[in-house]
Amino acid sequence: MLLAIDTSAGTSVAIVDRDAGVIAEHSSPDTRGHAELIGTFIQACLDDWGGVVTSLSGVVSGMGPGPFTGLRVGIAAARAFAFGAGKIVVPVVSHDAVAFGAEGPVLVVTDARRHELFWSTYSGSDAAGLPVRTSGPNLAKAAELEHDVRGYGGYRLLDGGLVSAASLGLVAELQYAHGRPFAADQPLYLRSPDVTLSAGPKRVTS
Amino acid sequence: MIAPLVLGIETSCDETGIGIVRGTTLLANVIASSMQEHARYGGVVPEVAARAHLEALTPTLREALDRAGVVLGDIDAVAVTSGPGLAGALMVGVGAAKALALALDKPLYAVNHLVGHVGADVLDERPLDLPTIALLVSGGHTSLLLVRDLVSDVELLGETIDDAAGEAFDKVARLLGLPYPGGPEIDRAAVGGDPAAICFPRGLSLPKDMEKHRYDFSFSGLKTAVARWVERERDAGHELPLADVAASFREAVADVLLTKALAACRDLDVPRLLLGGGVVANARVRELAAQRCAAAGVELRIPPLALCTDNGAMIAALGAQLVMAGRVPSGLGFGADSTLPVTTIQA
Ligand SMILES: [Zn+2]
Numbered sequence: 183m184l185l186a187i188d189t190s191a192g193t194s195v196a197i198v199d200r201d202a203g204v205i206a207e208h209s210s211p212d213t214r215g216h217a218e219l220i221g222t223f224i225q226a227c228l229d230d231w232g233g234v235v236t237s238l239s240g241v242v243s244g245m246g247p248g249p250f251t252g253l254r255v256g257i258a259a260a261r262a263f264a265f266g267a268g269k270i271v272v273p274v275v276s277h278d279a280v281a282f283g284a285e286g287p288v289l290v291v292t293d294a295r296r297h298e299l300f301w302s303t304y305s306g307s308d309a310a311g312l313p314v315r316t317s318g319p320n321l322a323k324a325a326e327l328e329h330d331v332r333g334y335g336g337y338r339l340l341d342g343g344l345v346s347a348a349s350l351g352l353v354a355e356l357q358y359a360h361g362r363p364f365a366a367d368q369p370l371y372l373r374s375p376d377v378t379l380s381a382g383p384k385r386v387t388s
Numbered sequence: 389m390i391a392p393l394v395l396g397i398e399t400s401c402d403e404t405g406i407g408i409v410r411g412t413t414l415l416a417n418v419i420a421s422s423m424q425e426h427a428r429y430g431g432v433v434p435e436v437a438a439r440a441h442l443e444a445l446t447p448t449l450r451e452a453l454d455r456a457g458v459v460l461g462d463i464d465a466v467a468v469t470s471g472p473g474l475a476g477a478l479m480v481g482v483g484a485a486k487a488l489a490l491a492l493d494k495p496l497y498a499v500n501h502l503v504g505h506v507g508a509d510v511l512d513e514r515p516l517d518l519p520t521i522a523l524l525v526s527g528g529h530t531s532l533l534l535v536r537d538l539v540s541d542v543e544l545l546g547e548t549i550d551d552a553a554g555e556a557f558d559k560v561a562r563l564l565g566l567p568y569p570g571g572p573e574i575d576r577a578a579v580g581g582d583p584a585a586i587c588f589p590r591g592l593s594l595p596k597d598m599e600k601h602r603y604d605f606s607f608s609g610l611k612t613a614v615a616r617w618v619e620r621e622r623d624a625g626h627e628l629p630l631a632d633v634a635a636s637f638r639e640a641v642a643d644v645l646l647t648k649a650l651a652a653c654r655d656l657d658v659p660r661l662l663l664g665g666g667v668v669a670n671a672r673v674r675e676l677a678a679q680r681c682a683a684a685g686v687e688l689r690i691p692p693l694a695l696c697t698d699n700g701a702m703i704a705a706l707g708a709q710l711v712m713a714g715r716v717p718s719g720l721g722f723g724a725d726s727t728l729p730v731t732t733i734q735a
Pocket of ligand 1: 501503526528529665666697698
């Protein structure tokens, strides 16, 4: 039994179980409001489920990629919930949840703002049912996506505009069941902080 | 009845602060600062601060519990800063606090950062006398408050209309070729300097300004005046009297802060002044506050420095006040409000 949280696009929270499947899920595609929605959604999932947090095995955290401000809310919540409940954090690449269950080669694309896109390619699913990521997550200028993705025409495009925490959780369950490594416990920012070093104080007198 | 054990989370600027109090007793105050990461930029970079909060969160929580000698199961309530501050930084704390409170099944209190600075004082052995004027000065805010009741009646008298005082220290340090953060550097450079050597302007202190902005502050004109003075000296080929410039600038800041704060004490007939915020670390601000308050018969309170700079203990302390006053918890729907007014003590 896992609690799964993803705020890489909208806000999505779920409780899933390897045997029982999706037990609860609450999501909003709102690309703002992560901080407002996160608590209500966790509460709603816990209520739907009706179990006690001690019986969870871990907390799945969607590590992005996604716009930073929102992405961090979910990771902070996943880490804090896991800390509070004495459970492990299970990091999963958010794009994997979008590609989960999709047939054939797919290209997952998320808006990275400022005319840029986050993207990952998948060749399909393996025997365990897990998506096989062949490249990414990467960052590209929107206008250069076709150029950056090798064999672009061969992929079916999947919009990562809403990442389902239930899919994220199921990916984690399968990864665990098949002894696959989890993602690194680091947010996938893929972009440096937006800072320009100034050249020093400007003159105020002419 | 045993006082409530409250854990406070503060992430409004560049310090990840976790504090634990029992009622008005401080048990732990752990701060992870990303200040050094901002040094090369000469000021706090919001995205850098927010990234640092996310990484510091769990280790700081763990350390605070260790220091306090309590376990999570003992916590009665969680308190968190919901504003004002940097939006992206606040959101890390808000997301974490909601999840932590839910995991522990404990009530959550969303509190005002500025009122938190005032709340830090209840951790002193002598309880806070009210009403009090509070002067809260940091790199993120410069505010003058009238506090009649910590949980129900706080009024904003004035605030900066441009830069925060701490920002002015950073900017002036930079134009003097001193590193970030500017406060301690200016203090060091000012040693032996003459505070009366150069008469820098006191923002919003002219009679016409005092009508409209009696308790407001402005530091951008002061910064420009220092820049102009320094350029003129350098252009003339003079060696810069660094100690005099630093001492005179610092005097202008301290003077205007305390003149306005003591005017509020006098006007409103409140013989108490509480200082808070990181700029309180400045030796001259503390010294001038002591002199002016003594002369005016105003009781001066300055919490220990670790409780003046942004910290989680002040948030926990204010949270505990709300719990003890029987306030209903904040619910789960609140967000991060970068401009939360001081009148909203609990969001
Ligand atoms: Zn502050």
